[in-house]
Amino acid sequence: MSAKWLLCLALLITPPAFGQGFAGLGTEADDGFAVPEKGVPFDFPADHGPHPAYRIEWWYVTANLQDAAGNDYGIQWTLFRSALKPEAGRGWSANQLWMGHAGLTTAETHYHAERLGRGGFGQAGVTLDPFEAFIDDWSMRSLAVDADPLSAVQLTAKGEGFSYDLALTADGPLVPQGIEGYSVKSPLGQASYYYSQPFYQVAGTLRLPEGDVEVTGQAWLDREWSSQPLSEDQTGWDWFSLHFEDGSKMMGFALRSDASAEFTSATWIEPDGAATPYTDGALRVTPLEWAEVEGRQVPVEWRIELPVRGIDIQTTPLNPQSWMGTSFPYWEGPISFSGSHTGRGYLEMTGYE
Amino acid sequence: MYRSALSALLAHWMRHKLQLFSLIVGLALATALWSGVQAINSEARDSYDRAASALGQDQLERLVMADGSPVPVSVYAELRRAGWRVSPVIEGSVDLAEGSARLVGIDPLTAPPQANAPALTDEDDPTRFLIEGLLIASPELAPRIPAELGAIETSSSIAVDTILTDISTAAERFGQTNPSYLLVAATQPADLPPLSEVASLQRVAGENPSDIARLTDSFHLNLTAFGLLSFAVGLFIVHAAIGLAFEQRRATFRTLRALGVPLRSLITLLAVELATFAIIAGLIGIALGYAIAAALLPNVAGTLRGLYGADVTGQLNFDALWAAAALGISLAGAAIAGAQALSRVARLPILAPAQPRAWARASAKALRRQSAAAAGLLALSVALAIFGSSLLAGFACLACLLVGAALALPGLLTWALDQAARFGQTALGEWLFADTRQQVPGLSLALMALLLALAANIGVGTMVGSFRGTFTGWLDQRLAAELYVSARSEAQAEDVRAFLEPRSDALLPIWSVETRISGLPAEVFGIVDHETYRNHWPLLDAEANVWDRIADGSGALINEQLARRDDLSPGDVVELEPSWTLPVVGIYSDYGNPSGQAIVADASLEARHPDIPKLRLAVRVDPEDAPALAEALRARFDLPGQGVINQDEIKQFSMNMFEQTFRVTGALNVLTLGVAAFAMLASLLTLASMRLPQLAPVWALGLTRAKLARFELARTLILALLTWVISIPVGLLLAWVLLSVVNVEAFGWKLPMEIFPSDWFRLGGLALLAACLATLWPIRSLARTPPSALLKVFAHER
Structure with a gap:
């Protein structure tokens, strides 16, 4: 999942301070943090765990769900890790901060919750054997036996007015984003390590004030880590994950800049998991309809074009008010699309003031 | 025309500089007293709001280990x-250049908002707090923190004795990984597993910030009442000065009107003149009020901190709103005082004789009218005291009493002097009384001011004294034991007990159980039968064999708050817990505690709650041996911070606090009295020049000027003395209203009134002294009046 850089830094900075970076952090990763390099193959399952030498990292799940009556729902489950220092300290000085975000969207209501914690004592973190990413009573726990730990996971979270407990089972492989997992984020070359699991089938229960709802659907996991923030002039992003009806998937994002044209990137994923990355310019995203959300104008309907694949679709949100009112607020919610193709997906938008 | 009219009006002030001075100073003093008290009050109130928020995490419930040891970090996780919203704290004491402070290490990631954690999304660099060991302390404490402790940032939302830092910093400093305790967020998610299933920890209730507010409100109410009284006193002065200035300028007004100045223009000019004076006086008053507040605030701060543990900074901030309010008060005061004078000018007949009527003897009719109004107000005040049932009614009762008494004063003085004159043995004596009586209307406003000042002094003095007496008496009773010891754990309590057994006269356990009585939180204490209680416990109402009934478990004592709340009296039955009822055998005073409380036999409570640890002990020893024993305890046991408390130290401390309180009220007393004395001076000075026609005939009959001057002095003293006599019942009534009406309405408990007659006489002496000083200048000038001036009276027959 692309430009969650900022979001993660939200642990530490306010949006206006973004331009200056944080704690001496410029556009270059200094301070002794490791920097992603091209051509380093992933090492699973070790890479499912945390990489404390890098400044920021996340485990990010979104799911498009339906109940028996065909009503649509969406959920988000995210665990961010942010290192205060490259060297992992001990105890309370572990220097690892964790932030959980959970969302549940229905056509009428959008629920969200946030949790913060400190690594080092078992309140929040990611363990490899057995695999579990957790903060407080939220967890993504591996159910896999003799397989990649992320091939089957149990996902739970709760917040005010909602909770969910979902089983996710992958029916496809892990997919590296960008060039074999090296995902470039700006013309200046800022990049991250990035892979996804877009092939989850979901079954489970949503708990809402109206009662429990049994749901099924599709989910998408993103894993990403790096030390470099965006370019100084990048102000926000629009990120899409799309499940097509034929089983293909697509990831695409546009990084908006106040100094130059936006920077786009996309990955086309065949139903068998074969991925084709597209560099800047191949993807075009255009706002079609704006809505007032929490006192600001946010584009909630989009035209997405990836001409090389014959993609020209319009997206519609399940709930235009899918606002994550967390410490660093953003829009994130389920969408459906039509046009040249149909399907469902997730949209994340940040940087709309 | 305006210009010449204005210069004609202003010329008066050029010729009567003293009058101008008294007008300005009177208004300035009234404003200063009122605004000074307001400033103290609002500053202190701000401080409590701060204290309440700085109480921060202390208001949250905590989880601790039963034995007082740190909570294992695994239990926290x-x-x-x-799903429990708990947040770890590592806390300890750090030495400062002078004294020590509480270093509180919090985890800002999980800390509930009340813990005052710095915002992580703050524009300030949060890594300074999280990894660089930043310390946050109040502006008062910061300078005392040694530099080697770390970088310091100040925040006024931190309690004065606390340094806030990240838990990692505190962990490092104290070499401790396990949290000292866990804070429990005020709201927890629904459907959590019960605490007992997750961990075996004890829940400790947080402090309630409203407790502080309730206690300090009482102090502020008193100050506010004082401020209002001061202002009323000041208003009388202003009224006098303005009234005088208008009366004296009657001739000028008439002339101006006769020369063609329209009435409207004249009134406008006068109003503008008055407003200008009010603004000038207001500004002076603001400066003075600020000075008063700045001088008194450290004492107020000390009092509140010591008495109630409320943090008041002791630094006065200048508040523009406050200044504007003070100026407004000055203008309003001038408007009230000037309205009557202006309306008189409006009705002034152009052709009426322009003779100054200033201080002419009021007609008997006017006096009767005023006395009737006074009687009406006093009756209203009584009615309010009896039938009123709100704080507002209490204050209205207070206002009616004071204004009524002030209005009644001239009538009472006239009557008293009439009576006295009847016994005049000589013509001269008769003249003296008659002349004094003749002076009453002229001095009445100043005397009213004096009456109010004296009554306020007696009233507030009585109230503060009663408060002090009751509170310290109560403290004496409640703190009868010489030492109070708190242990960390039951095991340690056992050791302490074994250690103390052979070294003390008696060991009294102090322990309580939290319960709900009539649905509201309450505490039940268990006590053993001991003369400490029998001889000292402050009972308001009790059955005959109260202590025997407590000892054999057949009765309960309840505090006054519970008695009032549930309307219980001895003989009634109180339900302490479901299925545990006992007859009430006595009621005790329990000042400052908003909750209900009951006392039963130790054995009865123990039988019902065998598991509650008894960690606190009251130790009876020879007071001589107490310090040594306290030292021995501290040396031998690792007791918590306030583990051993010497009763003597607490009392000493409390006494100091009360002395500080007295300094504040004492200073205000002197100020109001000073203002009243000034009012008398102003009136007497004005009268002196006008009284020549009355004195000249007596002088002509053979009385020397020196003798006349002595008579003048005697007259003033007689009036001051009479005023003082009348002020005593007024002051006592005032105190009674404050203690038994306002206090009960405001706080739910009544303070028994104590009377301090020696204070009255001291005050009487002061009043006479003030009258002497006020009259000194006028009589000096009278004694030096050239005979020619006296003779002229006969020549200039008017």
Whole structure:
């Protein structure tokens, strides 16, 4: 999942301070943090765990769900890790901060919750054997036996007015984003390590004030880590994950800049998991309809074009008010699309003031 | 025309500089007293709001280990993983250049908002707090923190004795990984597993910030009442000065009108003149009020901190709103005082004789009218005291009493002097009384001011004294034991007990159980039968064999708050817990405690709650041996911070606090009295020049000027003395209203009134002294009046 850089830094900075970076952090990763390099193959399952030498990292799940009556729902489950220092300290000085975000969207209501914690004592973190990413009573726990730990996971979270407990089972492989997992984020070359699991089938229960709802659907996991923030002039992003009806998937994002044209990137994923990355310019995203959300104008309907694949679709949100009112607020919610193709997906938008 | 009219009006002030001075100073003093008290009050109130927020995490419930040891960090993680919103704190004491402070290490990631954690999304660099060991302290404490402790940032939302830092910093400093305790967020998610399933920890209730507010409100109410009284006193002065200035300028007004100045223009000019004076006086008053507040605030701060543990900074901030309010008060005061004078000018017949009527003897009719109004107000005040049932009614009662008494004063003085004159043995004596009586209307406003000042002094003095007496008496009773010891754990309590057994006269356990009585939180204490209680416990109402009934478990004592709340009296039955009822055998005073409380036999409570640890002990020893024993305890046991408390130290401390309180009220007393004395001076000075026609005939009959001057002095003293006599019942009534009406309405408890006659006489002496000083200048000038001036009276027959 692309430009969650900022979001993660939200642990530490306010949006206006973004331009200056944080704690001496410029556009270059200094301070002794490791920097992603091209051509380093992933090492699973070790890479499912945390990489404390890098400044920021996340485990990010979104799911498009339906109940028996065909009503649509969406959920988000995210665990961010942010290192205060490259060297992992001990105890309370572990220097690892964790932030959980959970969302549940229905056509009428959008629920969200946030949790913060400190690594080092078992309140929040990611363990490899057995695999579990957790903060407080939220967890993504591996159910896999003799397989990649992320091939089957149990996902739970709760917040005010909602909770969910979902089983996710992958029916496809892990997919590296960008060039074999090296995902470039700006013309200046800022990049991250990035892979996804877009092939989850979901079954489970949503708990809402109206009662429990049994749901099924599709989910998408993103894993990403790096030390470099965006370019100084990048102000926000629009990120899409799309499940097509034929089983293909697509990831695409546009990084908006106040100094130059936006920077786009996309990955086309065949139903068998074969991925084709597209560099800047191949993807075009255009706002079609704006809505007032929490006192600001946010584009909630989009035209997405990836001409090389014959993609020209319009997206519609399940709930235009899918606002994550967390410490660093953003829009994130389920969408459906039509046009040249149909399907469902997730949209994340940040940087709309 | 305006210009010449204005210069004609202003010329008066050029010729009567003293009058101008008294007008300005009177208004300035009234404003200063009122605004000074307001400033103290609002500053202190701000401080409590701060204290209440700085109480921060102390208002939250905590989880601790039963034995007082740190909470294993694994237990913390388990609670979080179970969904409990708890936050770890590592806390300890650090030495400062002078004294010590509480270093509180919090985890800003999980800390509830009340813990005052710095915002992580703050524009300030949060890594300074999280990894660089930043310390946050109040502006008062910061300078005392040694530099080697770390970088300091100040925040006014931190309690004065606390340094806030990140838990990692505190962990490092104290070499401790396990949290000292866990804070429990005020709101917890629904459907959590019960605490007992996750961990075996004890829940400790947080402090309630409203407790502080309730206690300090009482102090502020008193100050506010004082401020209002001061202002009323000041208003009388202003009224006098303005009234005088208008009366004296009657001739000028008439002339101006006769020369063609329209009435409207004249009134406008006068109003503008008055407003200008009010603004000038207001500004002076603001400066003075600020000075008063700045001088008194450290004492107020000390009092509140010591008495109630409320943090008041002791630094006065200048508040523009406050200044504007003070100026407004000055203008309003001038408007009230000037309205009557202006209306008189409006009705002034152009052709009426322009003779100054200033201080002419009021007609008997006017006096009767005023006395009737006074009687009406006093009756209203009584009615309000009897039938009123709100704080507002209490204050209205107070206002009616004071204004009524002030209005009644001239009538009472006239009557008293009439009576006295009847016994005049000589013509001269008769003249003296008659002349004094003749002076009453002229001095009445100043005398009213004096009456109010004296009554306020007696009233507030009585109230503060009663408060002090009751509170310290109560403290004496409640703190009868010489030492109070708190242990960390039951095991340690056992050791302490074994250690103290052979070294003390008696060991009295102090322990309580939290319960709900009539649905509201309350505490039940268990006590053993001992003369400490029998001889000292402050009972308001009790059955005959109260202590025997407590000892054999057949009765309960309840505090006054519970008695008032549930309307219980001895003989009634109180339900302490479901299925545990006992007859009430006595009621005790329990000042400052908003909750209900009951006392039963130790054995009865023990039988019902065998598991509650008894960690606190009251120790009876020879007072001589107490310090040594306290030292021995501290040396031998690792007791918590306030583990051993010497009763003597607490009392000493409390007494100091009361002395500080007295300094504040004492200073205000002197100020109001000073203002009243000034009012007398102003009136007497004005009268002196006008009284020549009355004195000249007596002088002509053979009385020397020196003798006349002595008579003048005697007259003033007689009036001051009479005023003082009348002020005593007024002051006592005032105190009674404050203690038995306002206090009960405001706080739910009544303070028994104590009377301090020696104070009255001291005050009487002061009043006479003030009258002497006020009259000194006028009589000096009278004694030096050239005979020619006296003779002229006969020549200039008017």
